[in-house]
Amino acid sequence: MQVERYFIACMTALLIACGGEGNEGSEAASGPDTMTVAPSDTIGILMGDSNYVFGTIGDAIYTADGNIAVMDETGCCVKVFDPAGGFLYQMGREGSGPGELLHPGAMVLLSNGSVGVIDAPTGGLHAYGAGGEFDSTLIEFMGGPVPQWAWGVDSMAFVGAVTDFDQTGETMMVAFRVGRWELDRQPETVYFENTFPFDPRDMAGMLDGTFFSCTYAAERDGYVYAAPISSSEYRIDVFQPDGTLSSSFSREMPRVEKSPEEVRDEIAMITAILKERGVPEHMIDYSPDPYRWLIQPQGMGADGDGRIWVHNGASDGIVMDVYDRDGTHLAVVRIEGVENPGIMDFVNIKVQPRGILAYSLQDPGYPRLYVIPMPAF
Secondary structure (H helix, E strand, C coil): CHHHHHHHHHHHHHHHHCCCCCCCCHHHHHCCCEEEECCCEEECCCCCCHHHCCCCEEEEEECCCCCEEEEECCCCEEEEECCCCCEEEEECCECCCCCCECCEEEEEECCCCCEEEEECCCCEEEEECCCCCEEEEEEECCCCCCCEEEEECCCCCEEEEEEEEEEECCEEEEEEEEEEECCCCCCCEEEEEEEEECCCCCHHHHHHHCCCCEEEEECCCCCEEEEECCCCCCEEEEECCCCCEEEEEECCCCCCECCHHHHHHHHHHHHHHHHHCCCCHHHCCCCCCCECCCEEEEEEEECCCCCEEEEECCCCCEEEEEECCCCCEEEEEEECCCCCCCCCCCEEEEEECCEEEEEECCCCCCCCEEEECCCCC
């Protein structure tokens, strides 16, 4: 359906690009086991060897053998580097043939060690082997909604999010779901769902109801962590792989009002993104929440030891709160040395068992990946 593809493309761009900074919360400044980490290396250059030049970094993961895979959305490929940052090989290229990509939107490390790339225009989850060769298309979505922002888990499954549209009588409904896919185009388990009537006149409501409604991460053992994106509620739900709620915990956080500069820049940023993607100007009437999100969109990570990493939206800079599955606040980790444009924070932090990878869609210099060692707990 044309409207479906249209709004999924727009919302995809917005989620990847959006974020915010604020005043540092008191607990983030004096929380338990406060520590600071910084990049040990960067991958990416402005000009020169094309293997190290990125168009747009859309995702980054550690492979099964400890290499670093970087998904270049603009280049329609995945570039793989050794732990020291040396280029090894490329997965995929632009095109619509077997193993080729047109707009990669997510990347996962599958349980058999292969790398899966989800590409909406070619409609599938494509698997690549250890040397970068194309293996097979594991899931064909057959023109239906394609999940994005995925985490590889057990049993060749992944956890991701999808936006679907359904015509019910005269009303078109929007459904945003976070679920688990096991080699099938339909999710086996749904951990979060938000359904509401589609109103093309309410772009802010569309954003709030879909990609600004929930952030999540998943462990390799299949546990899923999900949290509402809210300026007033701070809650984290922990799910077993089958969708059973294992625990849920909350935290009192101060509400932090956005400055006039932040509001202005957020409106300008989202308006520009929508215009670039063909949204008619009369449909763009975005009104930001006057308060900052307490947990950032795409603001959760999992380090493989049952620890939940949460990007604190009320803090200046990049501050991650670390919890165990029962909600014990273990540490506050401040990440320094990652450049961003200033008032608006566009940095994505991907916490994984082998370390932390960070990248910015709006890097003030050029697209690069920051390699950050995991601090000792």
